[in-house]
Amino acid sequence: MSFTVFEQAPARLNRSELAVPGSSPRFLEKAAQSSADVVFLDLEDAVAPDEKAKARKNVIQALNDLDWSGKTISMRINGLDTHYMYRDLVEVLEGAPDTLDLVMIPKVGTAADVYTVDCLISQIEAATGAKKRIGLEMIIESALGMANIDAIAAASKRNESLHFGVADYAASTKAATVGIGGPNPNYGVLTDTLEDGSRAYHWGDMWHYAIARMVVAARAHGLRPVDGPFGDIKDQDGYTAQARRAMVLGCEGKWAIHPTQIDLANDIFSPSEAEIGKAKAILQAMEDAKRAGQGAVTLDGKLIDIASIKQAEVLVNKAAQISG
Numbered sequence: 546m547s548f549t550v551f552e553q554a555p556a557r558l559n560r561s562e563l564a565v566p567g568s569s570p571r572f573l574e575k576a577a578q579s580s581a582d583v584v585f586l587d588l589e590d591a592v593a594p595d596e597k598a599k600a601r602k603n604v605i606q607a608l609n610d611l612d613w614s615g616k617t618i619s620m621r622i623n624g625l626d627t628h629y630m631y632r633d634l635v636e637v638l639e640g641a642p643d644t645l646d647l648v649m650i651p652k653v654g655t656a657a658d659v660y661t662v663d664c665l666i667s668q669i670e671a672a673t674g675a676k677k678r679i680g681l682e683m684i685i686e687s688a689l690g691m692a693n694i695d696a697i698a699a700a701s702k703r704n705e706s707l708h709f710g711v712a713d714y715a716a717s718t719k720a721a722t723v724g725i726g727g728p729n730p731n732y733g734v735l736t737d738t739l740e741d742g743s744r745a746y747h748w749g750d751m752w753h754y755a756i757a758r759m760v761v762a763a764r765a766h767g768l769r770p771v772d773g774p775f776g777d778i779k780d781q782d783g784y785t786a787q788a789r790r791a792m793v794l795g796c797e798g799k800w801a802i803h804p805t806q807i808d809l810a811n812d813i814f815s816p817s818e819a820e821i822g823k824a825k826a827i828l829q830a831m832e833d834a835k836r837a838g839q840g841a842v843t844l845d846g847k848l849i850d851i852a853s854i855k856q857a858e859v860l861v862n863k864a865a866q867i868s869g
């Protein structure tokens with residue numbers, strides 16, 4: 546291990562993160578009854594400019610009146626380049642004190658953006674005598690944010706998670722796509738001529754770099770990496786495939802921009818019985834190896850060593866967290 550150790554963010558389940566527009570009291574009510582691990586009440590892009598003030602009032606009412614128990618509650622504020630952001634924080638944190646767990650910063654570009662929000666929240670918490678300390682979620686969804694991702698991840702002790710905002714990221718990097726997540730037929734590899742004279746075309750994952758980069762920055766700083774939205778609500782297979790890729794790379798979970806995506810995410814980001822069984826078998830085999838004075842052994846014909854213990858512990862700990 547390095548001598549530099551980052552504290553881990555509080556261990557919260559973050560398999561599914563439901564986005565719900567603050568402009569719709571009916572959707573806010575449904576969100577409180579959902580099975581999402583985290584719900585973020587949106588004041589940003591799902592809310593039209595004329596609706597911003599009303600959305601804040603709806604969110605305050607929903608935070609004060611609805612039963613959110615068993616869930617982590619976040620609020621997505623407007624960007625720091627708008628005049629809505631300060632009111633989002635001041636009005637909601639003063640109007641519904643000690644209700645929110647997290648605040649989500651969209652389009653974060655620099656560590657100073659995080660510092661600004663941290664400073665404002667700290668002042669409001671001090672003024673209201675808040676007992677609950679609010680954590681921060683940052684959406685990496687611009688070229689600037691990606692360029693500064695490590696500094697952003699390290700910018701505040703409140704930081705808990707990084708999220709990949711694929712739609713704004715595509716716009717910011719001028720990627721040639723208008724979809725929200727998922728593969729693109731133009732991002733592929735054409736093989737050389739094969740033995741039978743044909744050539745094969747394999748689609749690639751154009752989001753691989755961004756998600757892998759976010760996972761590294763988040764994990765290096767003790768934060769949860771979370772994959773963002775998948776726009777084609779009817780394509781559950783497409784959502785599942787994208788979520789699985791993110792899971793394999795190390796993400797804790799994925800956004801649900803429609804209630805039908807919640808259970809998919811909860812399921813995909815929960816280790817299966819078979820995976821848990823295998824992880825426990827590795828831990829047992831390594832325990833036996835330790836007693837026999839060995840550092841590496843084979844299990845089912847495959848080499849396992851001390852690093853395998855850490856990999857297996859990730860799965861076993863996650864299973865324990867889920868079963869509460």
Ligand code: GLV
Pocket residue numbers: 651684686709710711712713714773774
């Ligand atoms: C999320 O905010 C996105 O832009 O994808």
Ligand code: MG
Pocket residue numbers: 590651686710712713
């Ligand atoms: Mg966005």
